[in-house]
Amino acid sequence: MAALRFSHREWTVAAGLMLAFAVPLAVTLLLTGSQAAPAKPEAKATEKATAKAAAHRLVLPINTDDPTTMRALISTSLNLPKYYQERNEAFTIEVVAYNAGVHMLRADTSPVKDLLRVLKSVNANIRFVVCDATKLGMERQEGRPVTLIGGVEIVPSGPGRIIELQEAGWSYIRS
Numbered sequence: 001m002a003a004l005r006f007s008h009r010e011w012t013v014a015a016g017l018m019l020a021f022a023v024p025l026a027v028t029l030l031l032t033g034s035q036a037a038p039a040k041p042e043a044k045a046t047e048k049a050t051a052k053a054a055a056h057r058l059v060l061p062i063n064t065d066d067p068t069t070m071r072a073l074i075s076t077s078l079n080l081p082k083y084y085q086e087r088n089e090a091f092t093i094e095v096v097a098y099n100a101g102v103h104m105l106r107a108d109t110s111p112v113k114d115l116l117r118v119l120k121s122v123n124a125n126i127r128f129v130v131c132d133a134t135k136l137g138m139e140r141q142e143g144r145p146v147t148l149i150g151g152v153e154i155v156p157s158g159p160g161r162i163i164e165l166q167e168a169g170w171s172y173i174r175s
Contacts, residue, residue: 055090059165059172061158062101067111070104073175074115081123091125094165098131098158102138105130107147116149131158 058080060073077093084091095105103109105128110116119126132154138146148154155161166172 055092056084057092057165057170058094059162059170060093060095060175061162061172062095062097062104062175063099063158065100065103065109069175070112071115073104074112074119076173076175077119077123077126081125093123093126094161094170095126095128096131096155096158096161096165097129098134101158102130102134102146105148105152107149110149113149120151128152129155129158129161131161132156134158 060076062070062073064070073095077095081091081093097105104112105116107113116128128149128151130148130152133156135146135148135154162172
């Protein structure tokens with residue numbers, strides 16, 4: 001068996017390669033010390049802070065006078081804010097009524113007036129708007145002014161408002 005012998009040149013190359021890897025590793029360990037371990041938790045803390053700061057915004061359209069659909073919309077408006085409150089995240093809802101959905105927010109024809117009062121009392125971050133074009137059409141057809149429940153705002157166009165909110169980054173869920 002022949003003994004393995006390295007020449008002086010081979011030893012120099014091997015030592016140089018070891019130093020090429022060992023020196024940067026040693027310098028990195030010395031400079032970072034014990035700070036390397038907490039880097040990931042800090043990143044997670046930053047992600048959580050960003051998530052808490054993020055506001056979730058939802059537009060809910062209503063364009064039918066069907067009481068079941070109205071109750072489903074109210075249920076969504078009650079349950080989603082609870083979900084985000086548990087996560088300590090801001091949540092805003094805008095309900096946009098147009099066409100037959102305006103009946104949901106009319107003082108004289110709403111089948112869910114009492115539920116809307118409850119909803120408003122538990123969710124301060126909800127806004128109700130009615131399409132003015134629809135409201136004016138109802139007034140022409142009925143020959144009298146349409147009275148809305150308290151706290152409802154009017155927008156020129158319900159569908160137009162939905163488009164504007166979606167273009168501004170609002171989420172959209174159909175009931």
